[in-house]
Amino acid sequence: MLFMDIVGFSLLPMNEERQLLRDLQKTVMGTADFVRAQQKNQLISLPTGDGMALVFFGDVEAPIRCALELGRTLAGASPRISLRMRTKRSGGKEVAPPAIAGVANAVRKGGKHAGSHGSIYPTKGSST
Numbered sequence: 001m002l003f004m005d006i007v008g009f010s011l012l013p014m015n016e017e018r019q020l021l022r023d024l025q026k027t028v029m030g031t032a033d034f035v036r037a038q039q040k041n042q043l044i045s046l047p048t049g050d051g052m053a054l055v056f057f058g059d060v061e062a063p064i065r066c067a068l069e070l071g072r073t074l075a076g077a078s079p080r081i082s083l084r085m086r087t088k089r090s091g092g093k094e095v096a097p098p099a100i101a102g103v104a105n106a107v108r109k110g111g112k113h114a115g116s117h118g119s120i121y122p123t124k125g126s127s128t
Helices: 014-029 032-039 062-076 097-101 103-109
Strands: 002-006 043-047 051-056 083-087 120-122
Touching (some): 002 014, 002 062, 014 032, 014 043, 014 051, 014 062, 032 043, 032 062, 051 062
Parallel strands (some): 083 120
Antiparallel strands (some): 002 083, 043 051
């Protein structure tokens, strides 16, 4: 799983919030791992209000590769999106629909106060 949130999102004017979310979604949907997983029907993508959550199936390294590609892309093409990313592994088990439904809530509770732009933080239970 890859959790992303835009740093300082709630401090922005609403029209800028919407534009940043659209820019983030477009950038995420252009990453190689997103495209690959979506084509194989091995991805669930959820909006979280101030970012996104991606649940990858079948490839435990996909969230890390996606995060790294996003970091490079955002640093070069869209420096105005300051993004905080966290990865979490499901422990090798299939992620049940109720767990996926709670992803947005987990992101909000998952330490958004920590970290800075461009950082990727594995959460407890992640593979490293």
